Amino acid sequence: MHRIVKAHLDSFVKSYGLESNNEDVQFELFCNKAMLSSRINVDFELDDVTTGTGDDGTDGVAIIIDEELCISPEDAASVFSSQRKNHDVDLVFIQSKRSEGFDLGDFLKFKESILRFVDEEPYSAVDDVQKNARSIFDVVIKNVPKIRGGKPTFTAKYIATGIYKEPKELESAKESFVREVEELGYFCNVSVEFVDRDELTKTWIDTYSVVSAELPLFSNAALPKINGIDEAYLAVVKAKDFVDNLLITDEGALRNHVFVENVRAFLGIENPVNASIAETIKDKNAASRFPVLNNGITIVSPDVRLQGSILHLDNFQIVNGCQTSNVLYECKDDLDDDLMVNLKVVETSNEDVFSELVRATNSQTKVEETQFYSLRPIIKKVEAYFDTFEGHDGRLYLERRERQYIGRDIAAVRVFSVHMAAKCVSAMFFRRPDLSYRYPKRMYELLAEKIFSDETKEIVFYSACLTLYRLHLLTSNADIPQNIRKYKWHIMAVVGALIAGKDIPKPGSKKMDVYCTKIITEMTKHGDKIKATFQKAVDIVLSVEDITDDRMKRQAILDEMLDKI
Numbered sequence: 001m002h003r004i005v006k007a008h009l010d011s012f013v014k015s016y017g018l019e020s021n022n023e024d025v026q027f028e029l030f031c032n033k034a035m036l037s038s039r040i041n042v043d044f045e046l047d048d049v050t051t052g053t054g055d056d057g058t059d060g061v062a063i064i065i066d067e068e069l070c071i072s073p074e075d076a077a078s079v080f081s082s083q084r085k086n087h088d089v090d091l092v093f094i095q096s097k098r099s100e101g102f103d104l105g106d107f108l109k110f111k112e113s114i115l116r117f118v119d120e121e122p123y124s125a126v127d128d129v130q131k132n133a134r135s136i137f138d139v140v141i142k143n144v145p146k147i148r149g150g151k152p153t154f155t156a157k158y159i160a161t162g163i164y165k166e167p168k169e170l171e172s173a174k175e176s177f178v179r180e181v182e183e184l185g186y187f188c189n190v191s192v193e194f195v196d197r198d199e200l201t202k203t204w205i206d207t208y209s210v211v212s213a214e215l216p217l218f219s220n221a222a223l224p225k226i227n228g229i230d231e232a233y234l235a236v237v238k239a240k241d242f243v244d245n246l247l248i249t250d251e252g253a254l255r256n257h258v259f260v261e262n263v264r265a266f267l268g269i270e271n272p273v274n275a276s277i278a279e280t281i282k283d284k285n286a287a288s289r290f291p292v293l294n295n296g297i298t299i300v301s302p303d304v305r306l307q308g309s310i311l312h313l314d315n316f317q318i319v320n321g322c323q324t325s326n327v328l329y330e331c332k333d334d335l336d337d338d339l340m341v342n343l344k345v346v347e348t349s350n351e352d353v354f355s356e357l358v359r360a361t362n363s364q365t366k367v368e369e370t371q372f373y374s375l376r377p378i379i380k381k382v383e384a385y386f387d388t389f390e391g392h393d394g395r396l397y398l399e400r401r402e403r404q405y406i407g408r409d410i411a412a413v414r415v416f417s418v419h420m421a422a423k424c425v426s427a428m429f430f431r432r433p434d435l436s437y438r439y440p441k442r443m444y445e446l447l448a449e450k451i452f453s454d455e456t457k458e459i460v461f462y463s464a465c466l467t468l469y470r471l472h473l474l475t476s477n478a479d480i481p482q483n484i485r486k487y488k489w490h491i492m493a494v495v496g497a498l499i500a501g502k503d504i505p506k507p508g509s510k511k512m513d514v515y516c517t518k519i520i521t522e523m524t525k526h527g528d529k530i531k532a533t534f535q536k537a538v539d540i541v542l543s544v545e546d547i548t549d550d551r552m553k554r555q556a557i558l559d560e561m562l563d564k565i
Contacts, residue, residue, distance in 0.1 A: 032046055065088070259325070303315065
């Protein structure tokens with residue numbers, strides 16, 4: 001393996017607490033994280049996309065629906081049960097090789113694995129991740145009338161650590177692969193790519209780098225001093241410059257992550273309002289009126305600098321104007337220098353002000369999306385509670401906003417998104433590890449109002465996250481088997497019962513403070529006692545008969561585990 005790649009791999013392994021894994025598994029996880037991070041907006045777990053030792057030639061597989069990783073056929077069915085009829089669905093397959101050579105035999109094995117996944121009946125794979133993804137794909141195919149373009153898109157990436165020089169035999173094999181996938185008729189867009197060390201390194205660096213952009217302004221006006229806001233501008237820019245400089249990556253793809261804080265996903269060019277925007281863009285007579293016909297776009301950044309007529313932005317988010325931005329991107333070939341767009345640009349490093357802007361600019365949303373939970377008052381209090389452990393071994397960070405801790409040299413294993421924290425609380429204190437494991441959408445439907453209630457104690461979030469953090473450390477140090485991480489949600493529930501008892505107090509009660517304090521007291525100390533407690537939990541979980549993936553998705557299996565305490 002090239003030394004540059006190895007250095008990045010080692011940094012990843014340390015940050016994510018994966019030291020006990022073999023290097024081949026570490027590399028697979030590393031590649032999956034690098035390739036998928038830009039495609040998935042909501043925090044995801046690598047275990048859900050990384051195949052095990054029983055895979056048949058594919059190291060990573062992800063089915064992404066509306067920029068969120070789908071982890072169960074039931075969740076897929078829930079997505080398609082809505083009235084929306086323009087969902088974006090992407091299938092991504094990854095093969096990762098540490099060798100510097102691009103091996104034709106391995107590539108063909110990768111191809112055959114994917115072709116079996118797509119078309120084999122019945123599907124014969126034994127790997128749980130592949131089987132689960134295939135079940136999701138079957139639901140996707142049944143719902144193609146609700147997918148944009150009538151079919152999902154397809155991407156396959158074969159990664160090696162050398163430099164790809166486009167040898168004829170591999171280029172020919174790639175073209176053949178594309179033809180065979182297209183002929184199956186399941187996909188509207190097929191992409192097969194060889195990823196070498198330069199592209200892998202660049203893609204990985206993008207996962208933790210500050211996103212910077214420069215935008216030339218046609219005109220601008222500074223707003224007067226506003227409490228909590230460092231700088232604010234009203235600006236008019238060329239739509240073409242906005243798309244090229246802010247929305248498009250170096251590879252020409254849309255920067256999906258700049259819309260993370262915009263709670264409404266793109267509704268599609270077919271949406272009546274968006275269709276009208278597109279019609280205005282394409283009508284040369286009407287295009288000049290675009291700034292007065294459109295409400296414009298709101299951008300928030302912790303670092304805004306205006307130098308002359310050039311606006312510099314770091315880690316910016318488009319908090320309002322997702323539809324307009326996406327339509328401009330879709331119509332980028334029709335943009336000319338006469339089409340202008342209005343921008344409201346706000347600089348603030350105050351997370352409370354940031355949250356207020358997100359809520360205010362999305363106030364017309366009728367249905368509360370997952371992202372809105374990060375704006376709940378309880379989350380601000382939980383973040384402050386996490387911060388009280390500064391200097392402690394159990395110092396964790398609650399990420400209220402996507403990429404909040406980028407560039408601060410904080411180990412990823414210590415950072416918990418609001419989504420991940422909710423899964424921890426669901427598993428440990430609401431005794432629903434089945435929801436955390438495979439049904440996150442159902443988890444929000446059933447438990448969100450309880451988890452994010454103003455009455456819930458902040459200590460509930462911290463003790464649950466601390467338990468998962470300790471589990472990760474124990475597996476990374478090989479104190480308990482690494483392969484049990486598949487059962488982590490159930491182990492967390494069992495560990496909580498072992499330490500503090502099977503009867504869980506109400507989330508807002510004083511008894512809950514006592515209950516959680518018992519857990520924190522044990523979790524804070526890395527020694528033989530906590531190792532023994534986790535090992536006992538592991539033994540209990542593994543003692544359950546027929547612990548299949550299907551049973552793990554059922555609530556009843558936890559009762560069997562708790563009965564053994």
